Amino acid sequence: MPERPLAKTLTADPDAARPVQYDRPETMLAVVVREGSGKTSLQPERMPVPTPGSDQVLVRVQATSVISSEIASREGVSTATLPLILGNDFVGTVVEAPGAPSMVGRLVVGAYGGYGYTRPGAWAEFIVVDQPDVFSVETELGVEALAAIPGSFTAASGALRSLGDLAGKRLLIRGGTSGVGLAAATLALDQGAHVISTTRDPSKVEKLLAHGVHDVVIDDDDFTAQVRRLFPLGVDLAVDLLGVDSLRETLRCVQEFGIVCITGLLRDQTKSIRSREREDRSIPLFPHPMDLIPPTVRLTVGGVDGTARTPDLMRQWVAGVQSGRYRIPVDSVFTLHQMEQAHRRRSDPAAFGKVIVTVGDDPRTTSSSSTSSTSTEVPQPELATEPGDSAHENQE
Known part of the structure; x- marks a missing residue:
């Protein structure tokens, strides 16, 4: 399956010596968890696009994930401070980097650093990330497979x-x-x-x-x-x-x-x-x-x-998954507008592997048996389990 084109909204400046420019929108879609007990609607809402500081970058998110600690956060029993945009794993393209303009246009991955716990995470079209927490990668993997790796x-x-x-x-x-x-x-x-x-x-x-x-x-x-x-x-x-x-x-x-x-x-x-x-x-x-x-x-x-969590180590993991040296199954893929279904799938004991959420247009699905870069389109799984009804012991 061909990989989705990256950074469609980036345009090269006529002067090659200047960094790539980005037409920043005023607002973005994001899923905000506002209260516990699973009461928060997981429908995306409009909010301002955040602005990066001098030592930060703005990433246009292409894919993220749902993990069990985020189920606990939605229920209000984790260490996450609500209200908050959750989302730990992220894959996307750097669109603004005030202190490091050479990073603009790069495909990056990342996780942790407090994102989705103490600061806004990746369940959004854009995320502001500290420069040490983004890792530039060059790969043939699709964004769904990439999002399964960093966290x-x-x-x-x-x-x-x-x-x-x-x-x-x-x-x-x-x-x-x-x-x-x-x-x-x-x-x-x-x-x-x-x-x-x-x-x-x-x-x-x-x-x-x-x-x-x-x-x-x-x-x-x-x-x-x-x-x-x-x-x-x-x-x-x-x-x-x-x-x-x-x-x-x-x-x-x-x-x-x-x-x-x-x-x-x-x-x-x-x-x-x-x-x-x-x-x-x-x-x-x-x-x-x-x-x-x-x-x-x-x-x-x-x-x-x-973990050392160095750029070389992150690139080694990505290259290893692409080559088949390492495996990480992707159970299912949803879109940001399907976050409620993604939560239900994460809570389903039948799930095996990562539950991935794509952000933006061109949603794709991944086979539940995928263990490397191969992605095939399959129907979305039936979702009969409500969040919190099943054990999370066997799921990240």
């Missing part, structure tokens, strides 16, 4: 980095069908690890095996025993994406002197949505570490803060 690979890379050398190690990924879990699996496989991923849904076992993992464990009441049957001495390393609620079980799956990295809160967020209790990390809600951590097992944290 998930950033968090996954940081988690794996905290575990050290992976070659020949048995790595357990708890929350294996989340976007970060899928990214962690493909990165770990590339580094020579024996990957064991988890899911609550038996129908996803074959999908995880097709993703390349070596073993799949159903995450049920017999979870620890299942892992120990596969590996009597325990696994070497583990990444826990579910949160404190699952941590005790994960720690008990690890052998002596093994390491567990906690880097996600998927199950904790689900409990917050159900209980209506807002996430508050200043309140300890878990057992004393002496009761939680088995002797000789080591616990660390990783994720976004643990």
Whole structure:
């Protein structure tokens, strides 16, 4: 499928020495989450186009995503301060860069930096981004495939980095069908690890095996025993994406002197949505570490803060997905006007892979089995689940 032309509204200045000029509109469409309990309509509304500062750039957004923490934000139980434009992942074209005019016209990707949490995110036609948070890429990938990469690979890379050398190690990924879990699996496989991923849904076992993992464990009441049957001495390393609620079980799956990295809160967020209790990390809600951590097992944290997140690293991930070295499935693609449907799909236990939202004209769809740059048009999935009704443990 041909890639959508980039920066259609950019026009070259007759004087080649001057930067490309952009005809800035006064307003843009954006989806603003104004209150919790899922009450906010997700229909785009008109608002002024933001203005970048001297160390910022204005990006014309072409694609973003919906992740589970944004479901929690819409429910009013995450750390996001509402009202706010959400949207962590972004792909787009730089259209204004007061302090770095050479960036204008470049295709960029990015995630984190507070976007969609403490400052306006990418569920909009334009986003203002600090210069260090945008990464210029040159690729044949479409924007839908690109939008699946930055957030998930950033968090996954940081988690794996905290575990050290992976070659020949048995790595357990708890929350294996989340976007970060899928990214962690493909990165770990590339580094020579024996990957064991988890899911609550038996129908996803074959999908995880097709993703390349070596073993799949159903995450049920017999979870620890299942892992120990596969590996009597325990696994070497583990990444826990579910949160404190699952941590005790994960720690008990690890052998002596093994390491567990906690880097996600998927199950904790689900409990917050159900209980209506807002996430508050200043309140300890878990057992004393002496009761939680088995002797000789080591616990660390990783994720976004643990990754180098350099331009070279981001380009390596993009090139790796394009070549097939890395895989990241795209479950479904929606438009900004279909944000309500995108939320419902993100909440659907049947979803596998990233839920992508394109911004602007020329909407396209991506096959639910897509794992690289290949995109094929498929009907949109049936959406029967309301937000918050299903568990988010298996979704980013």
